Amino acid sequence: MNDATRFALEQRVAEQHRHHGKAQFFWVWGALLVMTGFEVYLGYQNMEPVRMLSILMGLSLLKAGLIIAYFMHMKFEISRMKWLTMSSLLVCLSLMCIFFPDAFRILSLGPR
Amino acid sequence: MSDVAVQHGVATGVYEPSLFGTYSKKIGMWLFLLSDSLTFGALLFAYSYGRISTPNWPTPFHSESIRNATLMTAFLLTSSLTMVLAVRAAVFGNAKAQRWWLLATMACGTAFVILHGREWSKLIAEGLSLPMFPAVPGHEAAAEYKNVAETVPQFPATFFGLTGMHMLHVTLGVVYLGIVALRKKFIPILLGLWLVAWLATPAYSPFHYGAHVLLLAAVVAGIVLWLRPKVYDSADVEVAGLYWHFVDLVWMFIFPLVYLMSTRIIRS
Numbered sequence: 463m464n465d466a467t468r469f470a471l472e473q474r475v476a477e478q479h480r481h482h483g484k485a486q487f488f489w490v491w492g493a494l495l496v497m498t499g500f501e502v503y504l505g506y507q508n509m510e511p512v513r514m515l516s517i518l519m520g521l522s523l524l525k526a527g528l529i530i531a532y533f534m535h536m537k538f539e540i541s542r543m544k545w546l547t548m549s550s551l552l553v554c555l556s557l558m559c560i561f562f563p564d565a566f567r568i569l570s571l572g573p574r
Numbered sequence: 575m576s577d578v579a580v581q582h583g584v585a586t587g588v589y590e591p592s593l594f595g596t597y598s599k600k601i602g603m604w605l606f607l608l609s610d611s612l613t614f615g616a617l618l619f620a621y622s623y624g625r626i627s628t629p630n631w632p633t634p635f636h637s638e639s640i641r642n643a644t645l646m647t648a649f650l651l652t653s654s655l656t657m658v659l660a661v662r663a664a665v666f667g668n669a670k671a672q673r674w675w676l677l678a679t680m681a682c683g684t685a686f687v688i689l690h691g692r693e694w695s696k697l698i699a700e701g702l703s704l705p706m707f708p709a710v711p712g713h714e715a716a717a718e719y720k721n722v723a724e725t726v727p728q729f730p731a732t733f734f735g736l737t738g739m740h741m742l743h744v745t746l747g748v749v750y751l752g753i754v755a756l757r758k759k760f761i762p763i764l765l766g767l768w769l770v771a772w773l774a775t776p777a778y779s780p781f782h783y784g785a786h787v788l789l790l791a792a793v794v795a796g797i798v799l800w801l802r803p804k805v806y807d808s809a810d811v812e813v814a815g816l817y818w819h820f821v822d823l824v825w826m827f828i829f830p831l832v833y834l835m836s837t838r839i840i841r842s
Contacts, residue, residue, distance in 0.1 A: 484662065491655040498647050498829075505640060505834035518830035525826045533658050533819045535812075540595035547604050554608075555615050562619070565626040 624728035653682030664808035676755035683748040708778040
């Protein structure tokens with residue numbers, strides 16, 4: 463067996479291994495539905511907007527994490543792949559935050 | 575490069591293993607998704623910026639809209655489950671199950687687009703519209719929204735921009751999955767869907783012209799299948815699945831930020 467054949471077989475075994483547990487996908491799906499239900503419940507509460515936004519965004523990040531880890535199989539990738547994709551995404555999205563404080567500045571513009 | 579590694583036992587030469595431990599088309603899709611996340615990131619930031627910096631931000635989403643959007647979310651989440659089951663079936667070589675799970679995913683995606691279209695039509699009829707959308711004949715704008723398009727133009731611009739971009743992604747995702755599941759057989763189905771969407775929507779609806787996206791997709795898919803006809807393997811299904819899950823993931827941010835943060839709950 464040459465290197466390429468062995469590598470192909472190892473990849474095949476790894477692929478089957480990462481898709482082995484069907485139940486975990488149903489658990490993740492259930493958790494996502496429950497979190498969505500909780501978000502809708504919060505929408506019906508008279509909560510302070512900043513507090514509500516923080517909770518909603520926290521839940522969204524958790525849901526995104528579950529989707530990336532299990533449905534997109536990132537949990538089963540090698541650490542180099544995880545670091546490359548997730549760190550570059552985080553840096554780029556964080557850079558956009560530079561503009562955000564400007565939105566608050568506009569509210570206080572005008573003659574005093 | 576390492577695509578040969580997923581030909582499942584058929585190795586035609588010696589290749590060095592991938593630096594990232596996976597095949598190149600999957601890495602390519604991840605790179606595309608990273609760049610696409612910046613597009614949606616910018617749109618979400620634009621919406622949030624407008625929301626914070628505009629004191630009279632409209633809150634047009636009543637209970638009915640929230641119920642509709644919750645149902646849309648449930649459809650998308652379910653489509654992600656069926657998609658991951660399609661990938662699993664493909665990896666285990668079960669072609670029949672793979673096709674059925676892909677068709678189930680497409681059905682959920684189509685339901686999402688239809689429900690979203692209904693929501694858009696309702697908002698446009700109420701007067702929350704863009705200047706480029708024609709007025710709906712026989713519909714008076716609701717009193718609360720009469721001046722919104724003039725006084726808070728950021729709302730319709732960012733709302734329709736963000737959700738329209740997402741709807742386009744879902745539509746193209748359904749087409750993508752259709753090609754992977756049915757290959758050439760999907761082209762006539764797609765053309766049929768285009769005709770139905772074009773002829774069944776009234777001329778004043780933005781979907782009347784938007785339906786031409788399906789025609790364009792049919793042309794592009796036809797060219798791709800003509801240039802490179804192939805049987806899609808488990809790697810292709812997994813890569814298509816990455817795209818689909820990304821579309822679902824983006825909605826997980828749009829739903830709370832756009833809908834739940836702009837609710838108007840009226841208790842009797």
